[in-house]
Amino acid sequence: MLRALLLLVLFVSCSVSGRTGVGSSGLLLISGGTIVTLNDARPEVEALLVREGRISAMGTLEQVLAEPGALEAERFDLKGEVLYPGFVDGHAHLVGIGMNLLQVDLMGTSSYQAVVQRVERFVEQNPVAEGGWVMGRGWDQNDWPEQRFPTHNLLSLAFPDVPVVLSRVDGHAILANRKAMDLAGINRSTADPEGGAILRDRQGRATGVFIDNAESLILRHVPAADDFQVEQAIRLAAEALQKAGLTAIHDAGIDQRTVDLCMQLAARGELGIRVYGMVPGSNTAQLDAWLARGPQIDPTDQVTVRAIKLYADGALGSRGAALLEDYSDDPGNRGLLVTPAERIREVADRAIEAGFQVCTHAIGDRANRQVLDAYEAAFEAARASGGNPGDHRFRVEHAQVLSPQDIPRFRQLGVIPSMQTQHQTSDAPWAEDRLGAQRVRGAYAWRSLLDTGVVICGGSDAPVEVLDPIASFRAAVTRTDAEGWPDGGWFAEEAMTRREALLHLSAWPAYAAFQEDRLGVLRPGTRADFTVLDADLRALPEPELDQARVTATIFNGEVVFRARPRPRAALR
Numbered sequence: 029m030l031r032a033l034l035l036l037v038l039f040v041s042c043s044v045s046g047r048t049g050v051g052s053s054g055l056l057l058i059s060g061g062t063i064v065t066l067n068d069a070r071p072e073v074e075a076l077l078v079r080e081g082r083i084s085a086m087g088t089l090e091q092v093l094a095e096p097g098a099l100e101a102e103r104f105d106l107k108g109e110v111l112y113p114g115f116v117d118g119h120a121h122l123v124g125i126g127m128n129l130l131q132v133d134l135m136g137t138s139s140y141q142a143v144v145q146r147v148e149r150f151v152e153q154n155p156v157a158e159g160g161w162v163m164g165r166g167w168d169q170n171d172w173p174e175q176r177f178p179t180h181n182l183l184s185l186a187f188p189d190v191p192v193v194l195s196r197v198d199g200h201a202i203l204a205n206r207k208a209m210d211l212a213g214i215n216r217s218t219a220d221p222e223g224g225a226i227l228r229d230r231q232g233r234a235t236g237v238f239i240d241n242a243e244s245l246i247l248r249h250v251p252a253a254d255d256f257q258v259e260q261a262i263r264l265a266a267e268a269l270q271k272a273g274l275t276a277i278h279d280a281g282i283d284q285r286t287v288d289l290c291m292q293l294a295a296r297g298e299l300g301i302r303v304y305g306m307v308p309g310s311n312t313a314q315l316d317a318w319l320a321r322g323p324q325i326d327p328t329d330q331v332t333v334r335a336i337k338l339y340a341d342g343a344l345g346s347r348g349a350a351l352l353e354d355y356s357d358d359p360g361n362r363g364l365l366v367t368p369a370e371r372i373r374e375v376a377d378r379a380i381e382a383g384f385q386v387c388t389h390a391i392g393d394r395a396n397r398q399v400l401d402a403y404e405a406a407f408e409a410a411r412a413s414g415g416n417p418g419d420h421r422f423r424v425e426h427a428q429v430l431s432p433q434d435i436p437r438f439r440q441l442g443v444i445p446s447m448q449t450q451h452q453t454s455d456a457p458w459a460e461d462r463l464g465a466q467r468v469r470g471a472y473a474w475r476s477l478l479d480t481g482v483v484i485c486g487g488s489d490a491p492v493e494v495l496d497p498i499a500s501f502r503a504a505v506t507r508t509d510a511e512g513w514p515d516g517g518w519f520a521e522e523a524m525t526r527r528e529a530l531l532h533l534s535a536w537p538a539y540a541a542f543q544e545d546r547l548g549v550l551r552p553g554t555r556a557d558f559t560v561l562d563a564d565l566r567a568l569p570e571p572e573l574d575q576a577r578v579t580a581t582i583f584n585g586e587v588v589f590r591a592r593p594r595p596r597a598a599l600r
C-alpha cells in the first residue's frame with residue numbers, strides 16, 4: 029500500500045507506469061521510427077523482432093515480417109521516435125537513489141512554512157511506522173524571504189510526537205525537531221563536536237540546526253533501514269531508472285542484503301533493471317566471503333556481482349583528492365590517500381586469482397598514479413607466476429585529474445576509466461582554482477583518453493548528480509551545464525563526439541561489465557533492452573539536448589515505462 033501510494037505521488041503527474049507484455053505470441057515487433065543500433069555493420073534498421081527477451085531479427089520491415097511468427101507478433105509503433113540500445117548507468121548508487129525517494133523532497137521550497145507543509149503532506153501519504161523517523165532533504169534558507177536559518181519551533185509544533193530531520197540542500201546542515209533532539213539526548217550542556225556546530229538561542233538551547241560534524245549527534249540515533257525499507261528503496265530506484273530511460277546500473281558499492289533483495293526481486297520478475305554490483309572492499313569480512321565464493325555471474329544478466337570497489341582518495345571539492353603537488357588554492361595541502369598502496373595491490377592480486385574486477389575510486393593525479401601502479405604490479409605478478417594472464421578490465425572510478433604521463437597508461441594496461449561527465453559540469457566553477465591553469469588540462473580529459481584508444485564507461489554517480497543519461501550526454505558533447513554555462517564549453521577540446529557519447533552510455537559500460545556480447549549494441553542475439561526518445565541525439569541542436577524526453581523504456585522485451593503523450597502543441 030505504502031508503495032502504491034508512493035508510486036502514485038511520484039509518477040502520476042508525468043507518466044503511465046506499468047508493463048505491457050509481449051502478448052500471447054511471445055514476440056514483439058518494433059518499427060515505425062528510427063532505430064539506432066550503434067552496430068557498425070548496420071547503424072540503422074527499420075524494424076526489430078524480439079523473441080524471449082532477445083533480438084531475434086533486425087533489418088527492413090519486410091525482412092523482419094518474413095520471420096516465423098512475425099505477423100502475429102505484438103506491435104510496438106515508434107510513431108516516428110528514436111530507439112537506442114538501453115542506456116546503462118555505469119556508476120551510481122542503487123539504494124542511495126531509492127532512499128532519496130523515500131525522503132521528503134524539499135527542493136525548491138520558498139519558505140519555512142512551505143517546508144513544513146510538504147512534510148505534512150508526505151506523512152499523510154506515507155504514515156510513519158512505530159519508531160520511525162521522517163527524513164527530508166533539499167531546503168535552502170537562501171531561497172526564503174527571511175534568508176535566515178530556521179528554528180525547530182514550527183516543525184516541532186506540527187510534529188510533536190514523531191522525530192523529523194531535514195537536511196539542507198548541500199547536506200552540510202540538518203534541522204531537527206524537538207522530538208528528534210530529545211531522542212538524541214540533546215540539551216544545553218551538549219558540547220559542539222570538533223568540526224561541527226550546534227546553533228543555539230541566547231539561553232544556549234539548541235535551535236534545531238546542526239552543522240557539519242554536529243549532524244551525527246542526531247543522525248546516529250536514526251534507526252538503520254530494515255529489509256522492508258531497503259526493498260522499497262530498490263523498487264523505487266528501479267522505477268526511477270526506467271523512467272530516466274536506463275535499463276541497467278553498475279552499483280558502485282552493493283552490500284550483501286541489497287544483492288539478496290535484488291536477486292529475490294529478479295526471481296519474481298519484479299526487478300525490471302539489470303544490476304552489476306561492486307562489493308565494497310572496506311567491508312573485509314564481506315570481501316573475504318566473496319573472494320572465497322567467487323563472482324556471481326547471473327546467466328540472465330539481471331544481478332551480477334564480479335567487481336570490488338576500493339577508495340584511493342577523497343573528492344576535489346573538499347580538497348580530499350590526493351594530488352602530486354599542492355592544491356593551487358591551498359598551499360601545503362596535497363589531499364589524502366585513504367587506502368595504502370599495499371592494500372590496493374593485495375586486493376588486486378586476490379581479485380585476479382578469484383576472477384573479480386577491481387574498481388577503485390581515484391580523483392586526484394596522485395591517487396590515479398597509485399592505482400595504476402598497483403594494478404600494473406598485480407598484472408605483472410599474475411603474468412610472471414603463470415597465473416590468470418587474462419582480460420581483467422580493472423577500472424578507475426572517476427579518473428578525474430590525471431598527470432599527462434599517466435593518460436596513455438590506461439590503454440597500455442587495459443584499465444578502463446569510468447567517468448561521470450556531469451561531475452565536470454558541476455565542478456567547472458572551481459576546478460581551476462583547486463588545480464591551477466596547467467594541471468587543469470589533465471582534468472576530465474575525455475578526449476585525451478579516448479585518443480589513446482580506450483573506452484570510457486559513463487555514469488551519473490546518482491544520487492550525487494541527477495539520474496539522467498540525457499544530462500550526461502549533454503555534458504559529454506558540450507562540456508556545459510544545464511544552463512549552457514560556460515559559453516562554448518569548459519575546455520571544449522576535451523568533449524566527446526555524439527557517437528562516443530552514445531557509446532559511453534551503452535556499449536562501453538557493457539564492455540566494462542564483460543557484457544558486450546549481449547548488451548549495449550543491437551544485433552541478433554543481444555538482449556532486448558531499449559530506450560526510446562522523442563529526439564535524435566545524433567542531430568539535435570546543442571541548446572535543445574536537455575529537452576529530449578524519454579518516451580518508453582523496454583527491458584528484456586517488456587515495455588516497463590511509457591510516458592504519457594505530450595499535448596499536440598508541445599510536439600516538435
Ligand SMILES: [Zn+2]
Nearest residue numbers: 119120280489
Ligand atoms: Zn559514486
